[in-house]
Amino acid sequence: MHRRTLLAGVAMTLGLLATGAVAQEPLKVGFIYVGVPGDGGWTYQHDQARKEMEAHFGGKVVTSAIENVPEGADAERAITQLALDGNKLIFTTSFGFMDATANVAAKFPDVKFEHATGYKLAPNLSVYDARFYEGRAVIGTIAGRMTKSNKIGYIGSFPIPEVIQGINSSFIHARKVNPNVEMKIVWAYSWFDPAKEADAASALIAEGVDVILQHTDSTAPQAKAQEAGIYSFGQASDMAAYKPKPRIASIIDHWTPYYIDRVQAVLDGKWESKASWTGIKEGTVQIGEITEAVPAEVKAEAEAVQAKIADGSYHPFTGPLKKQDGSDWLADGQVATDAELQGMNFFVEGITAEYPK
Amino acid sequence: MTLGGIDIVMLIASMMVAATPILLAATGEMVAEKAGVLNLGVEGMMIMGAIGGFGAAVLTGSPVIGFLAAAAAGVVMALLFAVLTLKLLSNQVATGLALTLFGLGLSALLGQGLQGIKPPPTARLPLGPLADLPVLGPIVFGHDWVVYLSLALVVAVRWYLARTRGGLVLRAVGENPDAAHALGYPVVRVRVLALAFGGALAGLGGAYLSLVRVPQWTEGMTAGAGWIALAIVVFASWRAERVLLGAYLFGGITVLQLRLQAAGVAIPVQILSMAPYLITILVLVVMSARGGRARLQAPAALGRPFVAVR
Numbered sequence A: 001m002h003r004r005t006l007l008a009g010v011a012m013t014l015g016l017l018a019t020g021a022v023a024q025e026p027l028k029v030g031f032i033y034v035g036v037p038g039d040g041g042w043t044y045q046h047d048q049a050r051k052e053m054e055a056h057f058g059g060k061v062v063t064s065a066i067e068n069v070p071e072g073a074d075a076e077r078a079i080t081q082l083a084l085d086g087n088k089l090i091f092t093t094s095f096g097f098m099d100a101t102a103n104v105a106a107k108f109p110d111v112k113f114e115h116a117t118g119y120k121l122a123p124n125l126s127v128y129d130a131r132f133y134e135g136r137a138v139i140g141t142i143a144g145r146m147t148k149s150n151k152i153g154y155i156g157s158f159p160i161p162e163v164i165q166g167i168n169s170s171f172i173h174a175r176k177v178n179p180n181v182e183m184k185i186v187w188a189y190s191w192f193d194p195a196k197e198a199d200a201a202s203a204l205i206a207e208g209v210d211v212i213l214q215h216t217d218s219t220a221p222q223a224k225a226q227e228a229g230i231y232s233f234g235q236a237s238d239m240a241a242y243k244p245k246p247r248i249a250s251i252i253d254h255w256t257p258y259y260i261d262r263v264q265a266v267l268d269g270k271w272e273s274k275a276s277w278t279g280i281k282e283g284t285v286q287i288g289e290i291t292e293a294v295p296a297e298v299k300a301e302a303e304a305v306q307a308k309i310a311d312g313s314y315h316p317f318t319g320p321l322k323k324q325d326g327s328d329w330l331a332d333g334q335v336a337t338d339a340e341l342q343g344m345n346f347f348v349e350g351i352t353a354e355y356p357k
Numbered sequence B: 001m002t003l004g005g006i007d008i009v010m011l012i013a014s015m016m017v018a019a020t021p022i023l024l025a026a027t028g029e030m031v032a033e034k035a036g037v038l039n040l041g042v043e044g045m046m047i048m049g050a051i052g053g054f055g056a057a058v059l060t061g062s063p064v065i066g067f068l069a070a071a072a073a074g075v076v077m078a079l080l081f082a083v084l085t086l087k088l089l090s091n092q093v094a095t096g097l098a099l100t101l102f103g104l105g106l107s108a109l110l111g112q113g114l115q116g117i118k119p120p121p122t123a124r125l126p127l128g129p130l131a132d133l134p135v136l137g138p139i140v141f142g143h144d145w146v147v148y149l150s151l152a153l154v155v156a157v158r159w160y161l162a163r164t165r166g167g168l169v170l171r172a173v174g175e176n177p178d179a180a181h182a183l184g185y186p187v188v189r190v191r192v193l194a195l196a197f198g199g200a201l202a203g204l205g206g207a208y209l210s211l212v213r214v215p216q217w218t219e220g221m222t223a224g225a226g227w228i229a230l231a232i233v234v235f236a237s238w239r240a241e242r243v244l245l246g247a248y249l250f251g252g253i254t255v256l257q258l259r260l261q262a263a264g265v266a267i268p269v270q271i272l273s274m275a276p277y278l279i280t281i282l283v284l285v286v287m288s289a290r291g292g293r294a295r296l297q298a299p300a301a302l303g304r305p306f307v308a309v310r
Helices: A002-020 A042-056 A073-084 A095-107 A132-146 A161-177 A194-206 A220-228 A256-267 A296-310 A338-342 B008-034 B042-060 B063-087 B092-110 B128-132 B136-141 B145-163 B165-175 B177-182 B187-213 B225-235 B240-262 B269-289
Strands: A027-032 A061-066 A089-092 A112-116 A125-130 A151-156 A182-187 A211-214 A231-234 A247-253 A275-278 A285-288 A328-330
Touching: A027 A042, A027 A073, A027 A256, A042 A061, A042 A247, A042 A256, A061 A073, A073 A089, A073 A095, A089 A095, A089 A256, A095 A112, A095 A125, A125 A256, A132 A161, A132 A211, A132 A231, A132 A247, A132 A285, A132 A296, A151 A161, A151 A194, A161 A182, A161 A338, A182 A194, A182 B240, A194 A211, A194 A220, A194 B008, A194 B187, A194 B240, A211 A220, A220 A231, B008 B042, B008 B136, B008 B145, B008 B165, B008 B187, B008 B225, B008 B240, B042 B063, B042 B092, B042 B187, B042 B225, B063 B092, B063 B187, B128 B136, B145 B165, B145 B187, B145 B240, B165 B177, B165 B187, B177 B187, B187 B225, B225 B240, B240 B269
Parallel strands: A027 A061, A027 A089, A089 A112, A112 A125, A125 A275, A151 A182, A151 A211, A211 A231, A231 A247
Antiparallel strands: A247 A285
């Protein structure tokens, strides 16, 4: 109790100081990363966006970042540290920071918080996410066409809705172009562990998989795919170093416009708590170059899917779709609601892997 | 030969690859601890080996030079630790932790610009037709030279500690440095050498990650392997052959759980992911339940600073 009042007091003092000197002092913006910017994937993209945002505002904004923060109790300490350091806007960039962010936000009412991929809102806490599953629809199409063994592999991180959406969307679209396709799923239970991701890729390759999709942050599976001479897709970042093979396309997270938008809102005093979920249409989700290893007609097919998603004429989760147990989910032409997607906790029909419970 | 849809031969072969980094690091750490120094900086030495080896291999195009550079990087880290703890008598636990943090940070700095580069491949030993033998081929003859080196080192360390005069002195220094000192043995020098050996092996283990197992450089890529190596030393009650067993058990379960998942075996994956750690804890419990003998097998002077009184 005492500590909390003290923290709040310190925060308020800092707040008063900051507002008092608003004309000269640049706005301080803090970031919490689950991995390191050098992962070449998820955290790298956030870090790039942070730098681009800072450059965009010239000297008006100063940013700082804490790397490699574990998801759990320690995250709360790191976020509190940023708040005490006088950051007025704090981005926490992993799902597992959700509770920690909400707790710290309650203690610092005059600091604005933005949590990536979560769903807990507060007057000073926004959430933002990207519709990665839209990108998955495009690369799932390519995967379904490119596999010769009809087995595609998927390295999952944690069974949370964001990842489940990706698995389902990839599978649905691979099946659409190749009815014989099967999907093998391995859970790494980590966002970032290159050795384990490499082992997971090897395990999938040993099972006869010849296309690998990953939802983990490092480029280790790309290296394994290259060794085995099979195909892979860049995840979160372009992973261009593995072009033109094994990486034949990628899903790129592009956070810069959102970061600029939100920082501008704070500068203008117009920041409001909201849930933002944008995708291919808004440019948050981009598809990296589809390389020459992909036949032209497959590339055209994938780009058609992308175009239909971009202009809003097609939703990746459109009925008829059934759940894994055969029960009905979406009727013909029916489209999944955002609420359904954000709570997605089942595989669609056709995936044979056990849903992790 | 398959079991539950999994090719056992390939499983054992990949288990050996997965276990090699921790086997190398744990063997080295065991020697250092036998001499009475607890170096918690294994993770830091490993990651420095990973980046040092990767950088050198990429620059020269030779994985052998890469591994040599990795060992050198590990030795430099270990000597830093030696100066701090043996010369300046700083606390070993705190210094070891600092060494890990230092190594993680420095390797990230050095690794700027090395991301996404493919290292030169480490060749399999050219054993000719032997590698094509069924069953034995992939398990015994199908590996790169580092796997064989790690196994040879286990044998050599076991032999050295148990059968040679130098090994006896090393153990004496770890059990009772004052007595060893009174007999005229150079306690500090023995400890420095043991630490350097541990550093070299940790460096090799790190390079095996970045040059063979993954193979690429990624910041923080050891992801806790150094800590597992430390746990395996305790698990092995400071015996070389048990270090081998522990490392292969751990590597085996790590690989097995991923293979079971890929094969679609209906075992809850959380339990599989937990399994390596669970078994480590179980073995530790079983061992310490045997009348505290595990504790007795720790070198008596482990972690204690040595000051030559006269």
